[in-house]
Amino acid sequence: MASDAMEVHAYESEHLATSTGLPNIKLAMWLFLASDCMLFGALISTYVLYRGASVVGPYPNDVFDIPYTSVSSFVLLASSLTMVLALAALQRGDIGRARVWLLATALLGMTFVGGQVYEFTTFAHEELTLTTNLFSTSFYVLTGFHGTHVAIGILMLLTLLTFSFSGRLGPEKAETVEMVGLYWHFVDIVWIVIFTVVYLIPTGNPG
Amino acid sequence: MSEAERAGELAPQARTHAAPGSGSGHVARHPSPKEYVRIAIILAIITAAEVAIYYIEAVEGLLIPLLFLFAVVKFTLVVLWFMHLKFDSRTYARFFMMGLAGAITLFLVVLLTFRVFAG
Numbered sequence: 131m132a133s134d135a136m137e138v139h140a141y142e143s144e145h146l147a148t149s150t151g152l153p154n155i156k157l158a159m160w161l162f163l164a165s166d167c168m169l170f171g172a173l174i175s176t177y178v179l180y181r182g183a184s185v186v187g188p189y190p191n192d193v194f195d196i197p198y199t200s201v202s203s204f205v206l207l208a209s210s211l212t213m214v215l216a217l218a219a220l221q222r223g224d225i226g227r228a229r230v231w232l233l234a235t236a237l238l239g240m241t242f243v244g245g246q247v248y249e250f251t252t253f254a255h256e257e258l259t260l261t262t263n264l265f266s267t268s269f270y271v272l273t274g275f276h277g278t279h280v281a282i283g284i285l286m287l288l289t290l291l292t293f294s295f296s297g298r299l300g301p302e303k304a305e306t307v308e309m310v311g312l313y314w315h316f317v318d319i320v321w322i323v324i325f326t327v328v329y330l331i332p333t334g335n336p337g
Numbered sequence: 338m339s340e341a342e343r344a345g346e347l348a349p350q351a352r353t354h355a356a357p358g359s360g361s362g363h364v365a366r367h368p369s370p371k372e373y374v375r376i377a378i379i380l381a382i383i384t385a386a387e388v389a390i391y392y393i394e395a396v397e398g399l400l401i402p403l404l405f406l407f408a409v410v411k412f413t414l415v416v417l418w419f420m421h422l423k424f425d426s427r428t429y430a431r432f433f434m435m436g437l438a439g440a441i442t443l444f445l446v447v448l449l450t451f452r453v454f455a456g
Contacts, residue, residue: 152426160429164436171440175447200388207384211377214419218370308421315419319412326408330391331401 159309163316166279170320173275174327177268182333184263190333193253202245203325206280209238210318213311223301229294232307235314236287239280246277269328276324279317286310366424376418383407 148154181190216231250270253259260270290310293299299307368376387407390396396403417423422430448454 150428152428156429157432160432164432164439167433167436167440168443171443175444178444179447179451179453196388196391200384203384204381207377207380210380210415210419211373214368214373215370218367218373221367312420315415318419319415322408322411322415326387326404330387330404 153305155305155309156312159312163312166316166320170272170275170323173268173272174323177272177328180264180268181328182265184265186263188253188256188258188262188266190265190269190328193256193258194329195249195252196329198245198249199325199329202242202249203321205238205242205245206318206321209235209242210315212238213314217304217307217311220299220301220307221304225294225300228299228307229291232287232291232294236284236291239284239287239314243277243280243284246273246280265333272328273324276317276320279320283310283314283317286313367421368418368424373418376414380411380414383411 150157212231212234216228216235219225219228219231253266258266260267287310290299290307293303384407387404390400390403416433422433
């Protein structure tokens with residue numbers, strides 16, 4: 131990508147010097163994301179191990195609706211864009227636009243979670259519940275954990291929005307928004323893996 | 338040791354500038370909104386391609402490698418551009434790679450132990 135397309139943002143530092151020279155909060159966030167990688171690594175491994183091991187249906191191919199889940203994936207990708215646009219606006223000092231992009235991110239996140247709730251409900255009506263078979267248990271635990279992460283992200287976004295209305299969100303808080311953004315993008319990259327491994331890669335099960 | 342040395346090695350694109358709020362009072366490069374939109378369009382196109390090849394029988398034999406390739410490209414684009422690892426201190430990248438390597442190792446160990454690859 132052309133480097134001339136980049137803008138240079140200057141920040142007034144409000145941090146005390148740290149032993150690493152890097153902000154501790156950002157190091158802590160990256161460490162947390164690294165540990166969350168391990169959590170999702172374990173859940174995805176479990177799903178891959180068990181998804182083809184069910185002895186009773188419904189099987190993945192019986193219930194998955196790829197076009198519907200594809201739309202959900204586009205929604206979550208779009209929310210990552212609105213998140214970085216919110217951060218860029220705040221760094222420019224454009225609080226109004228940052229507020230709009232934060233709201234858009236939260237709404238897109240809610241759309242995703244709403245879609246997931248609808249999907250789970252539909253599966254339940256098709257007799258696929260948490261305890262139906264090995265596929266359903268590993269599927270609901272994996273995607274449920276991801277959905278919970280998205281829901282927590284929405285709460286953080288709504289908190290930032292509330293701060294913006296009470297005058298507590300300015301360019302000096304760009305780092306806070308960046309931390310929420312890192313979390314949000316992490317949720318997005320986890321979904322990139324889930325969408326491929328869980329939904330698009332076919333299983334050997336009948337269905 | 339100077340503060341810049343303590344800040345760790347910076348990515349080439351940001352070598353003369355520290356990460357936002359790094360405590361060093363330096364300047365960081367971040368992509369422009371236009372650049373973010375361009376990355377998002379690429380991500381959307383790759384996602385559309387993923388869904389398309391799912392339905393194309395002619396590429397059935399290559400489906401899994403292609404899906405993995407697309408997922409890796411999308412993952413990398415988001416991490417490097419949206420999460421700014423391309424521009425920030427490499428220390429963050431090292432932390433994240435540590436977790437990612439752990440997750441991939443766990444995945445491979447579990448699947449090899451239970452002979453998932455053996456069919």
